[in-house]
Amino acid sequence: MDYFVNVTEQNFSEVWAATGQIPTVFNFISPREIASIEMDALLRRIADENPNQFLLATVNCDEQQALAAQFSIQQIPTLYLFAGGQPIDAIQGVVTEQELRIRLANILPKEEELKFNQALELLQDERYEEALPLLKSAWEMTDKKNSDFALLYAETYIVMKKVAEAREILKQIPIQDRDSRWNGLQSQIELLEQASESPELQQLQADYAKNKTPEIAIKLANQLHQAHKNEEALTLLFDWLKSDLTVANGELKTQFLAILSALGNDPIVPKFRRQLYSLLY
Secondary structure (H helix, E strand, C coil): CCCEEECCCCCHHHHHHHCCCCCEEEEEECCCCHHHHHHHHHHHHHHHHCCCCCEEEEEECCCCHHHHHHCCCCCCCEEEEEECCEEEEEEECCCCHHHHHHHHCCCCCCHHHHHHHHHHHHHHCCCHHHHHHHHHHHHHHCCCCCHHHHHHHHHHHHHCCCHHHHHHHHHCCCHHHCCHHHHHHHHHHHHHHHHHCCHHHHHHHHHHHHCCCHHHHHHHHHHHHHCCCHHHHHHHHHHHHCCCCCHHHHHHHHHHHHHHHHHCCCCHHHHHHHHHHHHHC
């Protein structure tokens, strides 16, 4: 979409329809009025500073007298501010830059909305790791009150088969917001957990319950890692490392570090690195 448009009778219907999709400023100007030209220049500068955040729809009243009459324009410059297809504000005459910015802020998307929209674009390209911090930040900026942000945050973890993280997010969603989508995500988590319980993993869990040895612990941790149960795997290994860093000739510590390395930027990595460093130093 072109976020600067000169409105005419021919394209007015299209521009009007756009007010339901993006915040819009109808900017009524006259090239004969210096104050009008100055206001237009200021608006364009603000639009450049906030790219793609609102549509600046300029109406040349000298050329589009019918449109000016339709909006009952009696003073130049005049601005009409729309958001969600609804009129939010009208500014007649010259105002200071500070006042204009304050009143425009009422229709511009908030920072958390920008982060959320940026995350949506990344998710469309399956760039999940890059989307996660944006979703987390957007959600936290609403004091964790925007459950739509939280649901997509949890859903992204589910797509990545990280059920522990997704479950923790869903726990924090208020009961009144636990709708069909929330229930659907809970069901997806349960299905992933069932699918991850391979016969080999179940057998190792049974073997370890009967005979807790570091050798079985290493095998079990590897299976847990493959099932995306990384926190459980690392906790299992760390319980051994707490008593002996060289257990199993150092193989257990090697497995612990290998899982940490495989997790890359996963949020649980710093926690377990700190725990290991506390044993080393």
